[in-house]
Every structure is written in C-alpha cells, then in structure tokens.
Amino acid sequence: MSKSGAEALLGQLMVNGVDTIFGLPGGQLDHFFDAMHGAGDRLRLFGTRHEQGAAYMAFGYARSTGKPGVYTVVPGPGVLNTTAALCSAYATNAPVFCLTGQIPTVGLGKGIGYLHELPDQLATMRTLTKWADRAMTVEGAPALVNEGFRQMLSGRPRPVSLEMPMDVMGDRAEADLLPAATIDKAPALNDDAIADAVALLKTARNPLIIAGGGAIAAGASLHQLAEMLQAPVVSFRSGRGVVSDRSYLSQMFPAGYELWKNADVVIGLGTRMEQQYLYWKVPPHMKVIRIDIDAEELDRIAAPAVAIHADAADAVPALVEKLAGVLDKRASREDELTQLAARIRGDVEDRVQPQASYLAAIRSALPDDGYFVDEITQVGYTSWYAFPVYEPRHIVTCGYQGTLGYGYATALGVKAAHPDKAVVNIAGDGGFLFTANEMATAAQHNIALVTVLFNNNKFQNVQRQQKEWFGGRLIASDLKNPDFCKFAESFGIRAERVTTPEALHKAVKAALERNEPALIEVPCGDMASPWPFIIRPPAFEGVE
Structure with missing residues (x-):
C-alpha cells in the first residue's frame, strides 16, 4: 500500500509494540505528527513544552518498564536539547528510541543554512547512542526502524536514533510494513565458566552478591541463589528491588561495605562494580565472579577470577541448578544480617537528617508497588541507600x-x-526549575504525579564543597527562587507547603488519593552530608 515516509516510520514503530510517544512538533515533523493524528486511539501522544522534557519522559517510561521509550523532536537545536536525556539513557542501559526530522535531502552536507541544520547531525548522534542512522527512502524506513529496535534491545540495551529528511517524510511510495524486529539471542552459556564459578561458590564461607541493573533479568532466581548460598545482596541504584528490601538477604549499600571486609567470593551480577573496584578495593584473597551480557564490561576495570559472558536470566538459573547438586544446606544468616541491617539503618537515621526522616515519611505513604523517582539533591543521594525498595525498576x-x-x-x-x-x-529547588515548565504538560494531560520539592534556596552540594574545599568562598551557589506553590497553582496544579516529616506523610498520602498532579514544597535548611555512607575509604590496608 502507498504510504508516506512518516506513515512508514510510525507504522513500523507500532508493529514493534509502540503505543506511546512523547514529542514536540515542528516544521520537519509536520508529516509525522499528521501520521500520529491518523493513528487515533491506537497511539498516545504526550505533547511536551520542551524537547528535553520529551526525551526525559521517554527515559522515565523506559527505565520503569524495561520497554522502549520513544520520543520525537525536530533536528538541530531540537535534538540537541535532548542529549542530556540520551546520556542518562546510555549510562543506565535504558532502551530509548529518538526519532528526529532532518533538513531537506537537497541540503544535506552542503552547509547552506537550512532551518535547524547541523554540520553533521548523524555523526553527532552516533557519539551519544548505541546506533544511529538516516532513512532516505520511504521503502527503506521499516527495515531501519527494525534495525533500531534490534540494536536497542539486543545485548546491553541502550538508546538509538533514527532521522528522516522532511521531504522523505512527505514522499509517498509502496512500502510494506515488516514483522516486528528479531532481537539477537543472548550469548550461549560457557559450561566451563559456570563450572569454575560453582567450584568457587561451593567452598565460599562468606559469599556476597553485588547486583546492578543487569540483575533485573535474573528475577526470582537471584533470590533463590542468594538463599542457597546465604549470600547477602547489595545494590547501589539500578539493581535495587531485584531482591526486596523486606528480605534479610537484601542489604543497604553501606552495609555492603561492612560485608565486603569479610567476603571471600563475590558475584558481580550485571554491574560495573565501580564502587567496589575504585573505592572499596579488591584484596588478593578475594575471588570475583563477573556475570554480564556485555563482554567489554567483564574486565573493564580488572580481570575477575571467573568471567561469564551471559544474560543474567540464563546464568543465574544455571548456577542454581548446578549448585543444587553439590552444595550442602547452609545455616541461615538471618539473625546476623537482620542485626547488621538494623545497626546500619540506625546509624544512617542518626547521622543523615532530616533526609532519612523525610524519606521514611514518603515510603510510608507510598504503596509497596509505587514508584519513586530521585533527583540530584541531598534527599536524592540519601535515597540511593536509605529508601526501601520492594520491586525492581521501582x-x-x-x-x-x-x-x-x-x-x-x-x-x-x-x-x-x-x-x-x-x-x-x-526534587531540590535548583534542579526542579530545569524542567518545571513541564507542569504545563502534567496539567494538560492530567498526569497525576506527586512531587515533593525540598527548598533551601541553594545548590547545597556545591556550597558544601565551596565551604570545605575552598575556604568558604561562595559563588553562584545561592539561589533566588519563585514562590513555588503559586508557581504550580498558575498551571492549575494543587500545591501546599509542609515543614515536618509527619505533615509530609499526610500530604503525600492525600495527594496520591486525589490522583491528580500535585506539588508539595518542604522549606528546609542545610542538610547533613549523605556522602560518608557512599564514598568510602579502601576496606583493606595496603590495597591499591
């Protein structure tokens, strides 16, 4: 059937399961937005107020689901406005699909100065993504969309980008949609590597599991492995919730530092292990088993004792199966690990205030299956280890x-x-204003997000460093803010101000029950540093 280039792109996206797109219209995307209009109820479009908002929303969609988050923006300054989100997607292995327009075909590479022209947009995008390409014909568009999905979802998930010149989007041709993309098979398990890992784990006295975002694929089998070994599981950010924090086997990140001191065999599962390698340090007696779907990650920092190039979904069940036949039942460490968790949590609650109390208030108001999104702020840093998480991706x-x-x-x-x-x-008052304009999007689409804004009228982390490292010479770290409640209300969003953890609990709970966009401002002073529980000295003397 005859299709426009835009219709071929959109149709193939939908074949691959896309039913939600975030975007901002513009000249080079006119045909694509018209195609989305033609899709009717089969597609949800969230129009945003800034390109970075569209990309971050696609990022949030992908991070919380594991499914592709798709956004569309104009070329040049439009797509450049999204690159911070693409960097975040790359860093966190999030499957984000950037679909952007391009100047007319006749102008490509000539530097004429068409609207939104970049010297070489495609080359730029290739530095920020796993794969980027340009669709130059209507007929070729479906295959390129599929290739984008294959690249994005095969092996280590990461963002991709596809562009199409505006004239090609409007051209019409016979273009058949293809079956959905075929994702590459995971690497085959190496039986010898599995056997080597089993041999180490069979005799381990104090095994420890460090779980990253790649551990999510292991699912319930990870908890089964941890139970068999009586090995505590420690995560920093992305791997949290793979083993619920309700389990004694799941330990806070600061507790992991204490456990590291006595660990003899460590499984690094879908994690870069940068905290352990770069800060805690690996002593000669410790044996590390690395499991990762990205072969380059296995020895990026240091070579492990055993390297297993595999999907966690395959490797962990294989370890469970092999260990079941050779591993003696181990005594429960529940009392020991419960006491450790209580001691570390008590230490955090004593030393990191008011963050710990405010996080506890939010956690008690948020259902177990609710989602929590952090920010680069004092409460956010603390949440990396002090906010209990019960399910992966939450x-x-x-x-x-x-x-x-x-x-x-x-x-x-x-x-x-x-x-x-x-x-x-x-959010903190500094970071919130980066995308606070998207309150207009929340109001327009009735996105019932509850936001807790901690406001101390400064970039506190910057100011702390200026005081501690530069003799108190302050510059650009004090902020002049609007009245945030009035600001939110100007968008039609309900806002209120609270000053205690108890009041915050009530406000969050009530806002969630109203099921509408809400802003809760928490005026506060300086907060205790969360960093002593994150940046730790080497756990062993003399180990570099």
Whole structure:
C-alpha cells in the first residue's frame, strides 16, 4: 500500500509494540505528527513544552518498564536539547528510541543554512547512542526502524536514533510494513565458566552478591541463589528491588561495605562494580565472579577470577541448578544480617537528617508497588541507600551521569507508563526549575504525579564543597527562587507547603488519593552530608 515516509516510520514503530510517544512538533515533523493524528486511539501522544522534557519522559517510561521509550523532536537545536536525556539513557542501559526530522535531502552536507541544520547531525548522534542512522527512502524506513529496535534491545540495551529528511517524510511510495524486529539471542552459556564459578561458590564461607541493573533479568532466581548460598545482596541504584528490601538477604549499600571486609567470593551480577573496584578495593584473597551480557564490561576495570559472558536470566538459573547438586544446606544468616541491617539503618537515621526522616515519611505513604523517582539533591543521594525498595525498576535514577534537573520530567514519563500506580518524585529547588515548565504538560494531560520539592534556596552540594574545599568562598551557589506553590497553582496544579516529616506523610498520602498532579514544597535548611555512607575509604590496608 502507498504510504508516506512518516506513515512508514510510525507504522513500523507500532508493529514493534509502540503505543506511546512523547514529542514536540515542528516544521520537519509536520508529516509525522499528521501520521500520529491518523493513528487515533491506537497511539498516545504526550505533547511536551520542551524537547528535553520529551526525551526525559521517554527515559522515565523506559527505565520503569524495561520497554522502549520513544520520543520525537525536530533536528538541530531540537535534538540537541535532548542529549542530556540520551546520556542518562546510555549510562543506565535504558532502551530509548529518538526519532528526529532532518533538513531537506537537497541540503544535506552542503552547509547552506537550512532551518535547524547541523554540520553533521548523524555523526553527532552516533557519539551519544548505541546506533544511529538516516532513512532516505520511504521503502527503506521499516527495515531501519527494525534495525533500531534490534540494536536497542539486543545485548546491553541502550538508546538509538533514527532521522528522516522532511521531504522523505512527505514522499509517498509502496512500502510494506515488516514483522516486528528479531532481537539477537543472548550469548550461549560457557559450561566451563559456570563450572569454575560453582567450584568457587561451593567452598565460599562468606559469599556476597553485588547486583546492578543487569540483575533485573535474573528475577526470582537471584533470590533463590542468594538463599542457597546465604549470600547477602547489595545494590547501589539500578539493581535495587531485584531482591526486596523486606528480605534479610537484601542489604543497604553501606552495609555492603561492612560485608565486603569479610567476603571471600563475590558475584558481580550485571554491574560495573565501580564502587567496589575504585573505592572499596579488591584484596588478593578475594575471588570475583563477573556475570554480564556485555563482554567489554567483564574486565573493564580488572580481570575477575571467573568471567561469564551471559544474560543474567540464563546464568543465574544455571548456577542454581548446578549448585543444587553439590552444595550442602547452609545455616541461615538471618539473625546476623537482620542485626547488621538494623545497626546500619540506625546509624544512617542518626547521622543523615532530616533526609532519612523525610524519606521514611514518603515510603510510608507510598504503596509497596509505587514508584519513586530521585533527583540530584541531598534527599536524592540519601535515597540511593536509605529508601526501601520492594520491586525492581521501582526506584528510578539517572545513574552515574548525575543529570541535575532530570527528575520531574522523567517522573512524568514514569507516571505515563503506569497511570494506575502511585508515583512520587523528589526534587531540590535548583534542579526542579530545569524542567518545571513541564507542569504545563502534567496539567494538560492530567498526569497525576506527586512531587515533593525540598527548598533551601541553594545548590547545597556545591556550597558544601565551596565551604570545605575552598575556604568558604561562595559563588553562584545561592539561589533566588519563585514562590513555588503559586508557581504550580498558575498551571492549575494543587500545591501546599509542609515543614515536618509527619505533615509530609499526610500530604503525600492525600495527594496520591486525589490522583491528580500535585506539588508539595518542604522549606528546609542545610542538610547533613549523605556522602560518608557512599564514598568510602579502601576496606583493606595496603590495597591499591
């Protein structure tokens, strides 16, 4: 059947299961937005107020579901406005699909100065994504969409980008849609590597599991492995919730530092292990087993004792099966690990205030299956280890990119993906204003996100460093803010101000019950540093 280039792109996206797109219209996308209009109720379009908002929403959608988050923006400055979100997606292995327009075909590479022209947009996008390409014909568009999905979802998931010139989007030709993309098979398990890992684990006296975002694929089998070994599971950000924090086997990140000191065999599952390798350090007697779907990750920092190039979904059940035949039943460590968890949590609650109390208030108001989105702020840093998580993907962070201001728009994408679940995000007064304009999107689409804004009128982390490292010479770290409640109300969003954890609990609970967009401001002073529980000295003397 005859299709426009835009219709071929959209049709193939929908063949691959896409039913939600975030975007902002513009000249080079006119045909694509018209195609989305033609899709009717088969497609949800969330129009945003800034390109970065569209990309962050797609990022939140992908991070909280594991499914592709798709956004569409104009080329040049439009797509450049989305690159912080693409960096975050790359860092956190999020399957984000960027679909962008392009200048007319006749102008490509000539530097004429067409609207939104970049010297080489495709080359730029290839530095930020796993794969990027350009669709130059209507007939070739479906295959390129499929290739984008194959690249994005095979092996280590990461963002991709596809562009199409505006004239090709409007051209018509006979273009058949293809079956959905075929995702590459996971690497075959190496039986020898599995056997080597089993041999180490069979004699391990104090095994420990470090779980990253790649551990999510292991599902319930990870908890089964941990129980067999009586091995505590420690996660920092992305792997949290794979083993519920209700289990004694799931230990806070600071507790992991204590457990590391006595560990003899460590399984690094779908994690870069940068905290352990770069800060805690690996002593000669410790044997590390790395399991990762990305072969380059296995020895990026240091070579492990055993390297298993595999999907966690395959490797962990294989370990469970092999260990079942050779491993003696181990005595429960529940009392020991419960006491450790209580001691560390008590230490955090004593030393990291008021963050710990405010996080406890949010946690008690948020249902177990609710989603929490952090931000680069004092409460956010603390949440990496002090906010209990009960299911995978239910805490959303931007990973090592530390993308200040990402949180609000990202949380809108999380709520768009899970309209029937509670979603709460936190923000600081500095980062919130990066995407606070998207309150217009929340109001327009009735995205019932509850936002807790901690306001101390400064970039506190920057100011702390200026005081501690630069003799108190302050510059650009004090902020002049609007009246945030009036600001939210100007968009038609209900807002209130609370000053205690108890009042915050009530406000969050009531806002979730109203099921409409809400802003809760918490005026506060300086907060205790959360960093002593994150950045730790080497756990062993003399180990570099």
